Amino acid sequence: MVFTRGDVSGELDETIDHNEPASNIEVVTWDSPEDPGNPYNWSLRQKWTLTYLASFTTFITMMNGTIITVAHAAINEEFGISDASFPNSYWPVTSWAVGGGCFSLLVLPLMEDFGVRWVFLSTWATFICFVIPQAVAQNFATLIVTRFFAGGCVAILANTSATVIGNLWDTERSRNIPVSLYIVTYLVGASIGPVIGAPIFQFLxxxxIGYLQLIWYGALFPVYFFMFKECRGIAILGQRAKALRREGRQAYTQHEIDSAGTSLLRIVAKSATRPLIMYFTESVVFFSGMWSAFTVGTLYLFTQSVEQVFSGLYGWTPSQAGYVQAAIVIGECIGWVGTLFSGRLYFNSASRNTEVPGEPIPEARLYLAIVSGIVGLSGGMFVYAWTSYPFLPWIAPAVGLAMVGAGSVIVVTGISDYVVDSYAKYAGSAVGIIVTGENIFSAFLPLAAMSMYSHLGFRWASTLLAFISLALSLAPILFVVYGKGIRARSPFMKEAMLEKRRKSIDSV
Structure with missing residues (x-):
């Protein structure tokens, strides 16, 4: 069992006389730098096994968000819902994304204190419980409510990869491929939902759609139960400390000592308020969050607009429109290859860094992201817009979708890496608010799709999105040009750079 702060504070308060020196306390640490229990010292096979398991979780759980979209007409008919004046059929996805935003802000940071394994497994079991009503719901309200909690569970499960990667890979270079793998599975999982849901809905x-999800999520649970090891260092040390206490020794980890007397409510409050403070006081967090949120929100918007466009142009059914969204998935896989090149640009920037010699320049993470935002995201939307003519073959707008998919992976990866590199120990808070923004845009931006594409027309609706994306892609150029000055004015980023400079000096 992993220790919680409440467990530790209670034991410490009972066993320590705070007026006496704490010399009788045995601090549990790693036995040596080569301690095999330290996840950083695990074999590459162990590390990659857990990384692949976590990434596959991201892929297969994110699918739950959009897989239901292809069946909106049948759900409307069964429950008496109308999309005549408003896309009410999208509410199950909206509630799912809102749940993800709430849980990602409040619950995800707790993994840093409680460990990964049991939070992950308990969330997976809870998630299965909320998938059941998605298959057997007898009214629309049940579908909306249960999807809210399912989305909250997915926010924890899908983002576990980020925690696992940080716990296993100890250098920026070693994390480069795992992080890009996590992000591509995150986006591909969301985009492939309609593609997987289309044949299920067409033939069954x-x-x-709900029954089959129950089957594969249920079948995977035993796999994760036996193969998903605890990889959080403080949790592993906490288990060692608890074993020693059973022997009568006053053994605690430094983390337990430092957190003694801190309530769970205070932890949650701190986890929720710091991201909000950073969002409204840090220009990098604000604009990066807007850029990433709009990018991810657009991918969800396509689950609505693609059917509207392709049925309007070519008379396609919802299932056929679901299949064509495979173009986005193909583009995202191509974009993943681009992220590897972006990583090379970043590490090569170390040779010209005068601020912290030998360390890569944080803004180098944005070089390819900016280009991909302009050419891939905005360019792809322009292509999608101005090939929307019935006399052009369907492959033409599909190419635009693929360009958007490729650009989205490179942009979101670049933003994530840049924020993590710039904020160091505060990266969790910065990334947490960005993920929350992505969920909010995913929840509400697609609700405007039907009205936009009906009133503006297929071409000008996509053009409007393209111009917004272009403006957001140009804004980060200021970070590249004025990055050094921005970091100097930010207390969070300044502390991160001082830490990097200290490590650089220590390594000389």
Missing amino acids: SWRW
């Missing part, structure tokens, strides 16, 4: 029924 919309309820089978």
Whole structure:
């Protein structure tokens, strides 16, 4: 069992006389720098096994958010819902994304204190419980409510990869490929939902979308139970300390000592308020969050607009429109290859860094992201817009979708890496608010799709999105040009750079 702060504070308060020196306390640490229990010292096979498991979790759980979209007409018919004046059929996805935003801000940071394994497994079991009503719901309200909690569970499960990667890979260079793998599975999982849901709905029924999810999520649970090891260092040390205490020794980890007397409510409050403070006081967090949120929100918007456009142009069914969204998935896989090149640009920037010699320049993470935002995201939306003519073959707008998919992976990866590199120990808070923004845009931006594409037309609606994306892609150029000055004015970024400079000096 992993220790919680409440467990530790209670034991410490009972066993320590705070007026006496704490010399009788045995601090549990790693036995040596080569301690095999330290996840950083695990074999590459162990590290990659857990990384792949976590990334596959991201992929297969994110699918739950959009897989139901292809069946919206059948769900409307069964429950008496109308999309005549408003896309009410999208509410199950909206509630799912809102749940993800709430849980990612409040619950995800707790993994840093409580460990990964049991939070992950308990969340997976809870998630299965909320998938059941998605298959057997007898009214629309049940679908919306249960999807809210399912989305919250997915926010924890899908983002576990980020925690696992940080716990296993101890250098920026070693994390480069795992992080890009996490992000591509995150985006591909969301985009492939309609592609997987299309044949299920076409050949079975919309309820089978839920039944089959129950089957594969249930079948995977034993796999994760036996293969998903605890990889959080403080949790592993906490287990050692608890074993020693059973022997009568006053053994605690430094983390337990430092956190004694801190309530769970205070932890949650701190986890929730710091991201909000950073969002409204840090220009990098604000603009990066807006850029990333709009990018991810657009991918969800396509689950609505693609059907509207392709049925309007070519008379396609919802299932056929679901299949064509494979173009986005193909583009995202191509974009993943681009992230590897972006990583090379970043590490090569170390040779010209005068601020912290030998360390890569944080803004180098944005070089390819900016280009991809302009050419891939904005360019792809322009292509999608101005190939939306019935006399052009369907492959033409599909190419635009693929360009958007490729650009989205490179942009989101660049933003994530840049924020992590710039904020160091505060990266969790910065990334947490960015993920929350992504969920909010994913929840509400697609609700405007039907009205936009009906009133502006297929071409000008996509053009409007393209111009917004272009403006957001140009803003980070200021970070590249004025990055050094921005970091100097930010207390969070300044502390991160001082830490990097200290490590650089120590390594000489």
